[in-house]
Structure formats: C-alpha cells, structure tokens
Amino acid sequence: MQPHQLTRPVLRTVILGVAASDSHAVANQLIAHFLRGLGFDVVNLGTCTPVEEFAQAYREHPEAEAVIIGSLNGHIHEDLRGLGQAKETGRIGCPVIVGGNLSVGSRKDPSAHERLYALGADRILARPDGLPALLDELRAARTTPVGLVPVAS
Numbered sequence: 001m002q003p004h005q006l007t008r009p010v011l012r013t014v015i016l017g018v019a020a021s022d023s024h025a026v027a028n029q030l031i032a033h034f035l036r037g038l039g040f041d042v043v044n045l046g047t048c049t050p051v052e053e054f055a056q057a058y059r060e061h062p063e064a065e066a067v068i069i070g071s072l073n074g075h076i077h078e079d080l081r082g083l084g085q086a087k088e089t090g091r092i093g094c095p096v097i098v099g100g101n102l103s104v105g106s107r108k109d110p111s112a113h114e115r116l117y118a119l120g121a122d123r124i125l126a127r128p129d130g131l132p133a134l135l136d137e138l139r140a141a142r143t144t145p146v147g148l149v150p151v152a153s
C-alpha cells in the first residue's frame with residue numbers, strides 16, 4: 001500500500017446537475033466550485049441532464065449523499081417527470097434537492113413547490129449557501145437510528 005493511501009480523506013459525494021431542458025450553466029459551475037471548496041466530491045453532470053442520467057450517476061456512485069438538481073428556465077416540473085419512479089424503484093436511492101428559479105414568470109406560483117414534492121423532490125432550496133447545512137442534516141437523518149437524537153459535540 002502506498003503511504004498516500006493511508007492519509008487520503010474520505011470525501012462526501014454529491015451528484016449535481018441542471019434539469020433536462022435547461023442550459024443555464026453559471027450557477028451550476030459556481031455550486032460545484034463552492035461544494036468542492038468545502039471538500040465534497042462533486043459529480044457534476046452539468047446542464048441538460050435528464051432524470052435517467054441522474055439515475056445512471058447514482059448507479060455509479062451509490063455512496064452519494066444527495067442528488068442536487070438546479071433549474072432556471074421555469075420548466076423543472078416537466079423535466080422531473082420520471083423522478084418519482086426513479087426513486088420508487090431505487091434507481092435514485094438518496095435524497096433529491098432542487099433549487100433555482102422554479103417556475104415561469106416573475107410572480108411565483110405558490111403551488112410550484114408542492115408539485116415538486118409530489119414529483120419526488122425531498123427538499124427545495126432557494127440559495128446555494130444553504131446546501132452545506134442541508135447536506136449535514138440529511139446525512140445525520142440517514143445515519144441516526146430512529147429514536148436516537150444526535151448529541152452536539
């Protein structure tokens with residue numbers, strides 16, 4: 001065994017991408033950079049990523065803590081058709097976080113979030129700076145046996 005293998009830290013993996021119809025790249029790149037700066041291993045699928053490609057990435061990275069999907073063009077509801085089935089069949093077996101500009105127009109449709117949850121999103125986040133705390137929360141929820149409360153150190 002090489003010495004560096006002993007000291008290499010175990011990275012936390014997340015799968016990141018932009019919804020299938022959406023070519024807005026800037027926030028995606030900034031989020032990838034932000035999370036990598038915090039030590040995450042970011043599998044960034046980039047823009048125009050269909051649900052099936054998120055599922056394929058999860059198959060390749062079953063250790064992923066979350067799939068993080070951004071959308072800006074307002075068509076995420078159409079883009080996430082198939083997410084529910086991917087989760088029900090275990091092809092995506094980790095929480096799905098959705099964020100960005102999640103409906104069309106400047107006046108936001110209050111039902112947009114409810115419909116996203118119905119499609120299979122677990123969490124909806126407006127700002128990327130909330131991701132680290134949310135990822136910590138989701139990780140704690142998955143690793144804490146029911147009935148036990150984690151003790152703050």
Ligand code: B12
Pocket residue numbers: 021022023024025026027028030031068069070071072073074075097098099100101102103104105106125126127128131
């Ligand atoms: C640049 C741009 C483009 C470029 C994109 C180039 C590229 N490769 O990235 C081009 C010209 C290709 C483009 C095309 C289109 N665009 Co455009 N575009 C923009 C613009 C001007 C800037 C977007 C940007 O990069 N911002 C910088 C990043 C850092 O900020 P942000 O995107 O706002 O993201 C923030 C939050 O939303 C959030 N966030 C974003 N993603 C995520 C993900 C997660 C997980 C989380 C937690 C948070 C989060 O965090 C970011 C920082 O706070 C915006 C208007 C604007 N001023 O914002 C319109 C805008 C996003 N575009 C819009 C539209 C409509 C289109 C088109 C449909 C136009 C058309 N008719 O063709 C197409 C769609 C193309 C497609 N298939 O998706 C609309 C969306 C409207 C809506 N949702 O109601 C906007 C808002 C313009 C507008 N006011 O109408 N666009």
